[in-house]
Amino acid sequence: MAQGRGEDIVSEFLDQNPQLVNWVESLRGHCETNKQWEARREFILRNMETFPTIQPGSPSPSLDRLLSLSMVWANHVFLGCRYPQPVMDKVNEMAEGITVKEAPERKTRDEIMGKTKRPAVSAVGADYLVKKTKPNDTDLKDPVKSVGHPAASTLKSGPSPGAPAEHQPFFNRLYKAVAWKLVSVGGYGPNLEHFEIFRSCVESCKASLSCVFVPLKDIPDLPSGRTQREGQVCELRCHTVYMGTGYGRDECAARAMASKEALKVFQGQKVTVKVCRRRFRGRDVEDLVLLDEQPRSQVFPPALSYPFQGDQ
Structure with missing residues (x-):
């Protein structure tokens, strides 16, 4: 005492x-x-x-x-x-x-194990996600609407060089909003309403989340021993910046898991928007990714969507 x-x-x-x-x-x-x-x-x-x-x-x-x-x-x-x-x-x-x-x-598990790296954020695994997908691009304020893929010839090489700096002030504000929201609910944990918490923080910063859903059965190249082929994969973005991927039995569960993974990024001292290499439809592209300060291998799930599109 x-x-x-x-x-x-x-x-x-x-x-x-x-x-x-x-x-x-x-x-x-x-x-x-x-x-x-x-x-x-x-x-x-x-x-x-x-x-x-x-x-x-x-x-x-x-x-x-x-x-x-x-x-x-x-x-x-x-x-x-x-x-x-x-x-x-x-x-x-x-x-x-x-x-x-x-x-x-x-001590944390990482301190006990003598490690500082965290596993790559993915509920399905980098090898499970795909080169060919047909996502539903969603603004969370509206019902899910199907949209087609752009032709490969219209893909740009990636975001503009100044994009990380342009987006950083917004995500600094979002970091503070998430920090205080987690305080109000008693801290980050497995039993939170991760999606509702994350959405309310984003909306408090005058923005909205977007998500892409892909049925797991439509994802090729799953390991041969994997029998589970039902469910959905979800990718979360805000202002075109990638934040998390999750898998669940339905869209709500997948979205909640993706939100849980996204919230993990906000557990460090700050968040940073960076340009990183990811796989999209079978080729390497440059994508905007939100990262914390934890050192880790730069391995990300392949992108389910690519917002940097236009005429080349």
């Missing part, structure tokens, strides 16, 4: 403000241990003055934000959860002066 002088400060503060005792206790989570709650309670009380609009006993956005930040800090200290670096910097600054006795020490 928060030890020594920290406990004395909290007790002294509550003795001087008895009207806060019942209210602050009502903020305790049902599953929190005494150690976790006493540390998080100290975090809340220490930082209340930085949220002057908080009125004890009355719900407010400021209170929700303070409670979210307190949970982020407690989840990091006691459960080993990781959050985007700007969020971690914020909660660590707010927790300055709080001492937690016998806090658990945790």
Whole structure:
């Protein structure tokens, strides 16, 4: 628990403000241990003055934000959860002066294995995706509409040289929107509504996602031992920038998996738009890809769509 002088400060503060005792206790989570709650309670009380609009006993956005930040800090200290670096910097600054006795020490899987690389983002695998596809290009605000492939002769060599710099400011804003959204829902995890979270963040930045669906049965060159041929593959883009690919039993499941993969990119300290080589319809093309700072092999699933088209 928060030890020594920290406990004395909290007790002294509550003795001087008895009207806060019942209210602050009502903020305790049902599953929190005494150690976790006493540390998080100290975090809340220490930082209340930085949220002057908080009125004890009355719900407010400021209170929700303070409670979210307190949970982020407690989840990091006691459960080993990781959050985007700007969020971690914020909660660590707010927790300055709080001492937690016998806090658990945790390592990530990569730290335990002595690795820093992350597997290539693909729910189907680079070898499963294709050279010949017939995608449905979708703006998520509209129903899925079928569109044909352009002729190969109309494909450009790729995005303009200045495209990454042009798109970077938007994705810097999106990074901040995703970071705070994940704080509000308790952090990145497998049980989130990944698509809804991602879509709301993109729309808050005055943009929209687009996705391409390809039936798995229409994808040739699957490994001979693979018996599963039902389902959909989904590719997500925003402002023509590729962000993730996912596989699922139907379009909704594939879209959710692609969103989950896309959100992983936002777990680092920043995101960067870069020009990368990808396969599209049997040939190498230059594509805009959103990346984090994790070192990894530059292996991407083949593109299901290619937005850089026009007369050569």
